[in-house]
Amino acid sequence: MRVLLFGRLGDLAGWRERSFEPGPANLTALKALIAAQDAALGAALDGPGVQAAVDKTIVRGDCALAAGAEIAFLPPMSGG
Amino acid sequence: MIRLTTERFDPGAELTVFCAGRTESGAVASFVGIARGDAGATTALELEAYPGFTEVEIGRMAETAAKRFSLHDVLIVHRHGPIAPGEPIVMVATASAHRREAFEACDYLMDYLKSRAPFWKKQHGPAGPRWVEPTAQDLDDIARWE
Numbered sequence: 001m002r003v004l005l006f007g008r009l010g011d012l013a014g015w016r017e018r019s020f021e022p023g024p025a026n027l028t029a030l031k032a033l034i035a036a037q038d039a040a041l042g043a044a045l046d047g048p049g050v051q052a053a054v055d056k057t058i059v060r061g062d063c064a065l066a067a068g069a070e071i072a073f074l075p076p077m078s079g080g
Numbered sequence: 081m082i083r084l085t086t087e088r089f090d091p092g093a094e095l096t097v098f099c100a101g102r103t104e105s106g107a108v109a110s111f112v113g114i115a116r117g118d119a120g121a122t123t124a125l126e127l128e129a130y131p132g133f134t135e136v137e138i139g140r141m142a143e144t145a146a147k148r149f150s151l152h153d154v155l156i157v158h159r160h161g162p163i164a165p166g167e168p169i170v171m172v173a174t175a176s177a178h179r180r181e182a183f184e185a186c187d188y189l190m191d192y193l194k195s196r197a198p199f200w201k202k203q204h205g206p207a208g209p210r211w212v213e214p215t216a217q218d219l220d221d222i223a224r225w226e
Contacts, residue, residue: 004130007128007202007211053133056130078201079158079194080169
């Protein structure tokens with residue numbers, strides 16, 4: 001499974017894309033795995049305004065993850 | 081039409097093409113957002129997009145606006161990657177039968193783009209890089225439409 005970090009999350013982690021093999025079965029487990037490796041990043045993923053997208057669809061709360069899923073963590077957006 | 085580009089674009093040329101051949105749209109409104117230099121405090125902007133997601137989300141905003149304001153057509157051009165002060169970042173053009181809908185749809189789309197479009201904006205300058213997030217004003221602006 002592929003994990004993507006955008007904006008300040010990528011700077012904080014020092015990576016913007018990583019693969020997790022085998023990937024956790026759900027989003028909560030993925031966040032726990034990331035937090036165990038990098039506590040600051042783990043806290044930031046649960047921070048205000050951070051959304052998660054699974055296969056390019058925003059999800060709220062927990063969500064089952066397929067082996068080949070693409071999970072993106074999105075801090076507050078700002079275009080224009 | 082929604083277009084993301086890392087290349088500089090010419091808003092005048094885009095508008096000419098957008099207006100061409102319209103015999104039923106009595107009104108076209110447009111907005112161009114330009115990168116500000118903030119008197120030297122901003123030397124460059126860097127916009128990160130999520131390819132495959134950003135276009136789809138902006139397309140949804142455009143569809144919603146098209147229905148709400150009875151638009152005949154919408155154009156959104158948005159830059160990503162590095163952008164120098166003075167360069168256009170975003171352009172919105174809307175076409176409708178009468179002016180009010182075109183003006184309002186343009187305003188609406190810009191408010192949504194500012195705080196809902198999947199871009200992450202980094203400001204570079206003498207004070208170091210800084211990620212820009214929607215301001216209280218941006219959130220008030222979008223609340224006008226909800």
